[in-house]
Each structure stands twice: as structure tokens, then as C-alpha cells.
Amino acid sequence: MSLPSPSPRRKPLHERTIQLRSYVREDGLYDLEAELLDTKAYDFTRRQGVHKAGQPVHHMHVRVTFDTSFTIVDAVACYDAAPYGDQCMSIAPAYADLVGMNLLRGFRQRVKERFGRTAGCIHMSELAAVLPTAAVQTMAGQEGGEARRASETRPFHLDGCHALRVDGPVVAREYPRWYVTPQQPQAAGGATCGTELDEVIPSSSSDS
Template sequence: MPLSPPVARVLRHTRAIQVEAFKRDDGLWDLDARITDIKDKEVTLASGVREAGTPLHDLRLRITIDLNLNIVDAEAASDAVPYPGYCDVIGPAYKQLVGLCLMKGFRAGLKERLSGVLGCTHLTELAQVLPTAAIQAYANDVIKTRDGDSDDDLLPNRPFQIDKCHGLRADGPAVEKYYPRWYVKPAAN
């Protein structure tokens, strides 16, 4: 269902976040993430004027992960920043992501290592989307979701995605329909 029609309005700012996942020849995976902020009109910053359509931020973050979602390498680059020579020197700090696991305490570790003046607000915000992006990348490639498996009754373990969101709650109609073996009847009130 789409959003309701908006009232009359004028675009002023566009933030775009993109994550691409790549399976590497060495068995590892790269997640390349990018965040951009673009104004639709000229803006004056303390560092100078930015023309309309020129990125205020164009930041990239690449993490390399193993099959267990552990970060084995990380790098950051800042192609456009509001304060050149200042904002764009923080990239090496993102090596501190190495050793974190995307599925076990990642966001807390990210905050501990790179929040506030320890990192770039925008790169750290961008990093927060990486756990779910990795799961989407791994689904049906590294992590078997078992969607459409006709022999579900023969498989010993419940599909990992059950109880990870509202739509696939164990006592919900989607699980009852698509994963009947794993459906849990709601408790009577």
C-alpha cells in the first residue's frame, strides 16, 4: 500500500543510502555502503558555498565479512564533506570495526568505538544498516531461508527468519500458511 498523497511541497534535501554486497573469490564478502546528502538549492556553509545538486556528504564504507558475519577488514572514504581537511581525515578510525560481529553486539560495539568525536556521525549512522543488509545478502546463499522448500517436514531446524519480525511471528498467519510445521497457536486469553 503506498503512502497517502502529499500536500503541495518542494524538495529541499535528498539523503540516499545504498548498500551493495559482493561475494569474493576468497570466500569472504564485501559490503560497500554509501551515504549522500544533496540540497536542491545553493547553500552557504562555513567552509564555502555549495552549488545546488553538489553533495554535502558523499561517504563510503566497505566492510569485509566472513561467513559467520565477523568483520575482518574495514575502510572508509569521504569524497565530499562539509569541512574538507577536517571531516575527511577520520576514515582510518573505521578499521576499529575489525573484530566485531554483525549479529552479536555490533551496534553497541560501533557506538563504543566510533560514536561522537571518535568517528563521523554520518559514517557511523551508515554502519548501523550493515547487519540487516548482510542478512539480506546472505539469504538463500549463505543462510538457507528454506522459502519454498517442499521437504520442510524433513528439516530438523526452524527457519531462522521466524520470530525476527511482525510478519513472520510464530503465532501469525504468514507462518501458519507458509511454515505450518513451525506455527505456534496463540495462547488463549
């Protein structure tokens, strides 16, 4: 379903495109590549001259290699275009410090801490921030559905979004082992119906 058409007339100004691709490697690791491209819909003047509509303002890439635990074992970043040229691009090697971070365990907060303000590039860090959910999608099809449902370990993505809440119909149908009966409103006498607190499975450790 598309967005409804706006009522006032308008003209385009800015377009940002983010693309992600993932790969399984022959060594058993996974590569996740992300690309960010910013363009303007109009010409504007810069110190170096006129920047034409459609020419990249920002164009950057980051690739992380991670294992089955979602831990990053290799990382590289590079630029094709940046507003301040080499002054922007010189920060690219710093993003090798993504190595050792886990994509599902506080990843975005660690990126903010390591690459905040002058220690990083805000656009490269924004690009890195989209990696966790793409990593989850990368791994989602690597095991059979029945194997996931029969696993003794609760799937990490449960309670990670509205559709996959543990007391919802999707979990009841797809992951009945981990389904929790919804709590009912508290009765007038103070008794609580439904699941006891100690039956509720803690939230997963996936990144927010």
C-alpha cells in the same frame, strides 16, 4: 504503493540517498558496500563560498567483508565529500575497528560504543547501522529454501519482525517446524489455553 500526495504545496530542501550492494567472493567470503549521499535543493553560503544545489554535502562509503557467521573480517571507509574536508575525512581509518564485530550480535550498540561522539563520524556510523539487515538479505538466497526449512537450527530471522512472528501465518506456512500456536486469552478460572511457556522458543540473537 506510494505515499499519498500531501495537501499543502511544498518545496524540496534535502535529499539523502543510501545504496547498498553485496557480493560473494571467490574465497568464500562476502563483501557488503554501503554509500551515503546528502544534497541540498538550494544554494547556501559557506566559509569557502557558495555551495550549489545538488552538490554533495556528505558522500561517504563503507565496505565490510564478512564470513558465513556474519563476523566482519575486513572493513574500510572513505569519503568523497564532507562539510569540514580533511577534518571529517581523517576519521575514516578508525572504522577498521569494525573488524571482529558480528553483524547480528549487538552490532549497532557496539558501533555506538566504539564510534560515539568524537570517536567517530555520526554520518559514517549511521551508514554502518544499515549493514545488518542488508547482510541478512545477502545471505538469504545462499541456501535453498527447502534446506532452510528442514534445518535442525531455528532460522535466526524468526520473531525478528511482525510478519515473521512464530505464531503468525507466514511461519505456519513457510516454517511449520517452528510455528507456535498463539496463546489464547486467560480463562476466568485462571487456566491458560494454548502453548505453555516452556514451549516458546527464545527470540533469535539478531541485532535490533
